[in-house]
Amino acid sequence: DSGVTQTPKHLITATGQRVTLRCSPRSGDLSVYWYQQSLDQGLQFLIQYYNGEERAKGNILERFSAQQFPDLHSELNLSSLELGDSALYFCASSASRLEMSSYNEQFFGPGTRLTVL
Amino acid sequence: AQTVTQSQPEMSVQEAETVTLSCTYDTSESDYYLFWYKQPPSRQMILVIRQEAYKQQNATENRFSVNFQKAAKSFSLKISDSQLGDAAMYFCAYRGAQKLVFGQGTRLTINP
Numbered sequence: 001d002s003g004v005t006q007t008p009k010h011l012i013t014a015t016g017q018r019v020t021l022r023c024s025p026r027s028g029d030l031s032v033y034w035y036q037q038s039l040d041q042g043l044q045f046l047i048q049y050y051n052g053e054e055r056a057k058g059n060i061l062e063r064f065s066a067q068q069f070p071d072l073h074s075e076l077n078l079s080s081l082e083l084g085d086s087a088l089y090f091c092a093s094s095a096s097r098l099e100m101s102s103y104n105e106q107f108f109g110p111g112t113r114l115t116v117l
Numbered sequence: 118a119q120t121v122t123q124s125q126p127e128m129s130v131q132e133a134e135t136v137t138l139s140c141t142y143d144t145s146e147s148d149y150y151l152f153w154y155k156q157p158p159s160r161q162m163i164l165v166i167r168q169e170a171y172k173q174q175n176a177t178e179n180r181f182s183v184n185f186q187k188a189a190k191s192f193s194l195k196i197s198d199s200q201l202g203d204a205a206m207y208f209c210a211y212r213g214a215q216k217l218v219f220g221q222g223t224r225l226t227i228n229p
Contacts, residue, residue, distance in 0.1 A: 002161075033217070042121075042208055042219035043162070058216055088160060106217060108162035 003027065004109035006091050012115045018079040021112045025072055025093030031055070032074040033106060034066055035090040043090060049074055078114070086116045119144045121211050123220035130199045131228050137184075138194045138223045140209030149213040151185065151192045156206040156222070165207070168192065201227050 003026035013019055025032050030051045035043040045058035049068035060066075063081075068074040078085060092106040120143045130136035142151070153165040168176045168185050175183050180200075184193045196203055204227045209220040 040206075040222070040224075042221045043217075045216040045218070048216070056216055090162065092162075105164065105167075111160055113160075 002107040002109065004091060004093050004107050006089075006109040006112050008112060009110065010113050010115070012117065013081060014117055015081055015083060017081050017116075018077065019081065019114065021076040021078070021089055021091075021114075023074045023076070023091030023093075023109060025074070025091075026107055029093035029095050029107070030072065031094045032068055032072070033092040033094070034060075034074070034076050035092065037088040037090060037111075038084075039087075046076070081116045083116050086114055088113050119146070119211050119213055119218050121209050121218050121220035123209055123223050125223045126221070127224045127226070129226040129228055130196075132199055132201060134199055135195060135197045136199055136225065138196075138207055138209075138225070140192045140194070140220055142190050142192065142209070142211045142218075144190070144211065144213060146213040149211060151183075152210040152212070152217075153181070153183070153192075153194045154208045154210060154219075155203075156208065157202075157204070162208075166194065196225075199227050201229060203227055 005024045007022045033048045034046040037043045046060040047066050048056040052068050063079050066076045088111045090111045091109045094104050094106045122141045149170045151168045155163045155165050166178045180197045182195045206222045208222045211218045
């Protein structure tokens with residue numbers, strides 16, 4: 001158990017709908033990262049938040065957005081869903097910003113499996 | 118942009134034997150970290166081993182070791198005495214100044 005929790009575990013919805021995925025980082029971790037893993041593919045970085053502020057952006061679609069709240073939990077909002085959005089969405093947390101001067105391990109949650117029908 | 122390539126989509130090994138998974142990466146950065154993650158059927162991402170680019174000594178963690186060739190930008194994972202529980206997808210990953218970049222993965226099967 002990494003200490004990172006994600007809800008829900010599974011989500012089934014229809015095209016055009018909107019969903020919200022939730023992540024609670026490890027106690028004390030300030031950074032939260034979101035990743036998308038399509039079937040049998042590697043993880044694609046979507047976005048990072050640090051202490052409530054957006055720190056880095058990856059290949060995140062405009063239909064997707066995220067935020068980190070004062071209690072440090074984060075939500076990933078996916079709207080106007082398409083079939084191709086079906087994937088496993090991971091959240092990870094780490095203690096601080098990505099700093100090259102020190103190793104900074106990311107701890108992954110169990111993921112949320114999204115199925116768009 | 119940094120890229121990570123795993124050229125072996127699938128590998129198999131007999132239980133108790135040794136297997137090596139390949140990974141190459143491309144970067145212009147001089148300071149970075151490299152990782153191997155294991156993803157079993159449960160889909161949990163588990164860190165197996167990490168290597169700091171400034172260290173010449175190859176990292177080892179019990180039965181897992183790496184062969185880090187910085188000039189060749191190669192980072193292979195060796196699993197010794199393979200066990201049935203080692204069956205999983207293995208992802209090589211690179212972290213430089215920005216995000217964590219993953220390879221496409223190698224599916225490892227352990228034959229009893």
